[in-house]
Amino acid sequence: xxxxxxxxxxxxxxxxxxxxxxxxxxxxxxxxxxxxxxxxxxxxxxxxxxxxxxxxxxxxxxxxxxxxxxxxxxxxxxxxxxxxxxxxxxxxxxxxxxxxxxxxxxxxxxxxxxxxxxxxxxxxxxxxxxxxxxxxxxxxxxxxxxxxxxxxxxxxxxxxxxxxxxxxxxxxxxxxxxxxxxxxxxxxxxxxxxxxxxxxxxxxxxxxxxxxxxxxxxxxxxxxxxxxxxxxxxxxxxxxxxxxxxxxxxxxxxxxxxxxxxxxxxxxxxxxxxxxxxxxxxxxxxxxxxxxxxxxxxxxxxxxxxxxxxxxxxxxxxxxxxxxxxxxxxxxxxxxxxxxxxxxxxxxxxxxxxxxxxxxxxxxxxxxxxxxxxxxxxxxxxxxxxxxxxxxxxxxxxxxxxxxxxxxxxxxxxxxxxx
Ligand code: AMP
Numbered sequence: 001x002x003x004x005x006x007x008x009x010x011x012x013x014x015x016x017x018x019x020x021x022x023x024x025x026x027x028x029x030x031x032x033x034x035x036x037x038x039x040x041x042x043x044x045x046x047x048x049x050x051x052x053x054x055x056x057x058x059x060x061x062x063x064x065x066x067x068x069x070x071x072x073x074x075x076x077x078x079x080x081x082x083x084x085x086x087x088x089x090x091x092x093x094x095x096x097x098x099x100x101x102x103x104x105x106x107x108x109x110x111x112x113x114x115x116x117x118x119x120x121x122x123x124x125x126x127x128x129x130x131x132x133x134x135x136x137x138x139x140x141x142x143x144x145x146x147x148x149x150x151x152x153x154x155x156x157x158x159x160x161x162x163x164x165x166x167x168x169x170x171x172x173x174x175x176x177x178x179x180x181x182x183x184x185x186x187x188x189x190x191x192x193x194x195x196x197x198x199x200x201x202x203x204x205x206x207x208x209x210x211x212x213x214x215x216x217x218x219x220x221x222x223x224x225x226x227x228x229x230x231x232x233x234x235x236x237x238x239x240x241x242x243x244x245x246x247x248x249x250x251x252x253x254x255x256x257x258x259x260x261x262x263x264x265x266x267x268x269x270x271x272x273x274x275x276x277x278x279x280x281x282x283x284x285x286x287x288x289x290x291x292x293x294x295x296x297x298x299x300x301x302x303x304x305x306x307x308x309x310x311x312x313x314x315x316x317x318x319x320x321x322x323x324x325x326x327x328x329x330x331x332x333x334x335x336x337x338x339x340x341x342x343x344x345x346x347x348x349x350x351x352x353x354x355x356x357x358x359x360x361x362x363x364x365x366x367x368x369x370x371x372x373x374x375x376x377x378x379x380x381x382x383x384x385x386x387x388x389x390x391x392x393x394x395x396x397x398x399x400x401x402x403x404x405x406x407x408x409x410x411x412x413x414x415x416x417x418x419x
Contacts, residue, residue: 018105032057037212079153089114137173162191193374199382233354257325323351330367
């Protein structure tokens with residue numbers, strides 16, 4: 001608990017004194033990482049997307065600056081000022097409870113409307129007037145249908161656990177609700193993962209959003225951090241260089257499903273300026289030895305390999321194993337990641353998972369006995385569509401947007417030169 005001699009660690013955000021008092025009473029000794037990142041952005045009025053799960057302190061990360069805004073900015077028009085959508089009743093009730101805790105020294109009125117309980121008392125509360133509403137989509141639509149509330153005065157909209165909303169089939173409901181919100185507002189979207197549908201929704205919903213992300217959770221396997229990067233398959237060739245850049249690739253082993261894909265990927269990565277070696281069954285023994293030697297001696301930063309070629313491979317100091325394609329079996333996964341974290345060295349194992357590979361990934365997770373964290377690359381545009389579009393990269397009427405030609409069109413060796 002913060003005392004007079006220890007300054008309140010939330011004070012530096014410039015939060016209202018009544019909120020600081022509540023936080024101190026609740027025993028919060030320091031902001032959590034998501035709070036560190038998100039509070040200043042929300043205070044500055046920015047739109048924010050966040051990859052963070054419940055349990056990270058997310059509610060205060062958006063709740064405290066929202067409450068501060070309501071306290072510091074006079075209401076321009078009577079009516080609801082903040083709407084928070086949550087996929088489940090339990091989560092909605094939990095958010096309401098936390099917000100009431102943070103607002104305990106203020107007169108801000110907070111209510112929650114969820115299904116499965118009588119609608120009458122909720123209607124009464126809504127009609128009396130509230131400032132912040134936490135709701136599940138279905139029951140909110142019922143109230144909107146009965147004209148129990150309107151969004152004319154709405155200033156802030158929070159969409160929580162967006163990926164779960166998607167899984168639960170709430171996206172059409174959400175779109176109907178969003179259609180009724182005023183265009184001028186501050187918007188926040190939180191999602192543990194950013195599947196393409198959510199990226200698309202975020203694009204249409206937020207204006208120049210800032211992204212906040214809470215670091216990956218450590219996986220139980222000693223020394224190895226496993227993470228899954230959900231991504232549409234056509235964006236894998238773009239995501240991989242972004243990941244390699246993020247991790248400052250030094251000694252990375254990348255697996256592909258087939259020899260052909262290994263060659264294609266190696267060619268593509270070479271163009272991004274990385275030094276690449278490749279080994280697979282179709283390469284001569286001399287080529288393989290040279291590739292491996294170069295990798296061992298640090299001449300190449302990335303070794304692209306197929307499963308077979310990598311069996312028994314023992315290279316010290318591999319920092320990361322990246323599965324460009326999901327391994328065919330749980331055994332292959334274990335073998336692949338066994339290439340890293342040797343001799344207690346720290347190593348990470350990342351897997352790029354396209355929607356059509358999710359089932360395979362689940363089998364691997366079942367084998368490991370736990371679900372791996374889904375993560376996203378900050379600032380990566382997951383919404384780039386696969387269909388035809390031309391970019392500078394593909395100036396000569398080739399196929400897919402942004403995706404380097406060499407990867408998709410193996411037979412087209414050379415791009416026509418630009419004159
Ligand atoms: P949430 O992720 O918002 O559901 O919060 C998870 C739990 O962490 C809740 O019980 C919060 O009261 C608590 N919590 C949030 N922020 C802090 C903090 N800065 N210090 C300690 N506990 C916190």
